Amino acid sequence: MQLVLSPEVVAARAAGKPIVALESTIITHGMPWPQNAETARRVEAEVRAAGAVPATIAIIAGRIHVGLTEDQLTALAQAKDVMKLSRADLAACLAMGRTGATTVAATMIVARLAGIEVFATGGIGGVHRGAELSFDISADLRELSETAVTVVSAGAKAILDLPKTLEVLETLGVPVICVGQDELPAFWSRASGLPAPLRMDSAGEIAAAHVARGALGLPGGQLVANPIPAADEIPRAELAPVIAQALAEAEAQGIAAKAVTPFLLQRIFELTAGRSLAANIALVLNNARLGAAIAAEIAARRAG
Numbered sequence: 001m002q003l004v005l006s007p008e009v010v011a012a013r014a015a016g017k018p019i020v021a022l023e024s025t026i027i028t029h030g031m032p033w034p035q036n037a038e039t040a041r042r043v044e045a046e047v048r049a050a051g052a053v054p055a056t057i058a059i060i061a062g063r064i065h066v067g068l069t070e071d072q073l074t075a076l077a078q079a080k081d082v083m084k085l086s087r088a089d090l091a092a093c094l095a096m097g098r099t100g101a102t103t104v105a106a107t108m109i110v111a112r113l114a115g116i117e118v119f120a121t122g123g124i125g126g127v128h129r130g131a132e133l134s135f136d137i138s139a140d141l142r143e144l145s146e147t148a149v150t151v152v153s154a155g156a157k158a159i160l161d162l163p164k165t166l167e168v169l170e171t172l173g174v175p176v177i178c179v180g181q182d183e184l185p186a187f188w189s190r191a192s193g194l195p196a197p198l199r200m201d202s203a204g205e206i207a208a209a210h211v212a213r214g215a216l217g218l219p220g221g222q223l224v225a226n227p228i229p230a231a232d233e234i235p236r237a238e239l240a241p242v243i244a245q246a247l248a249e250a251e252a253q254g255i256a257a258k259a260v261t262p263f264l265l266q267r268i269f270e271l272t273a274g275r276s277l278a279a280n281i282a283l284v285l286n287n288a289r290l291g292a293a294i295a296a297e298i299a300a301r302r303a304g
Contacts, residue, residue, distance in 0.1 A: 006067025012053035018295035021111035021119040024058035028082040028101040037077035050292030062097035066114045105143035120291030123187045126156035126165030145172035145220040152291040154283040155225040158186040185227035189236040207297030232282035
């Protein structure tokens with residue numbers, strides 16, 4: 001599969017510099033113009049400031065792009081009718097010559113094709129509340145069990161069923177590494193009430209675990225749960241009733257399937273007077289910094 005690498009990514013590969021993959025749905029489906037482009041550039045700048053090279057991944061007119069130029073990022077941020085791509089739609093988008101933004105699962109697939117071992121995002125998908133009836137479980141979880149990329153997140157989105165999400169990850173053999181604390185973070189909040197399956201306190205430890213998995217021949221990646229900075233969080237006790245209200249409204253309005261998450265995120269944004277979006281941006285920037293540090297540590301171990 002031919003990949004179109006940005007000049008910055010080409011130079012990074014030639015120089016052996018660490019590279020961090022970034023998703024593109026935050027640009028096309030996460031925020032309005034021009035905040036989407038501004039946030040994407042801020043995330044890329046954080047990766048560079050931390051000593052790595054960003055590679056924002058997207059499908060543009062049927063071609064896989066690993067790293068976007070300024071013009072491409074601006075055009076994607078204003079594009080209409082952009083497909084939202086997971087594992088199921090990636091090949092179809094290429095076959096139809098469409099433009100698509102990559103979710104966690106699709107970004108992991110392309111990162112692996114490009115030889116990129118670390119991917120920084122906001123939060124992963126997981127098991128939706130009521131999944132015992134709807135069977136609504138994100139493809140991100142199985143992708144983590146199959147594709148050898150370390151994914152740096154702030155945990156699964158708090159609108160999901162976090163205990164069931166952890167159970168599925170455990171069943172699939174995915175290591176869930178909480179950074180610097182003994183409790184699983186919950187996206188906008190540092191606390192979830194759930195114990196950390198694994199705890200590591202440094203990028204070096206996380207990188208060593210990534211390399212060790214490869215040496216053992218284990219398939220799949222690692223999920224790094226990096227808590228949002230304390231100054232930026234919305235505490236769990238404050239957010240829980242907001243999420244409950246949004247969920248009740250979604251059920252009352254008969255909103256289901258792929259429409260659920262966008263509806264809930266929008267209602268939580270409204271009910272928190274925009275604080276949820278500010279927190280989301282802060283945690284993505286925080287994850288970009290950690291992702292760059294992990295990528296640098298992996299690169300050092302490969303070189304050594």
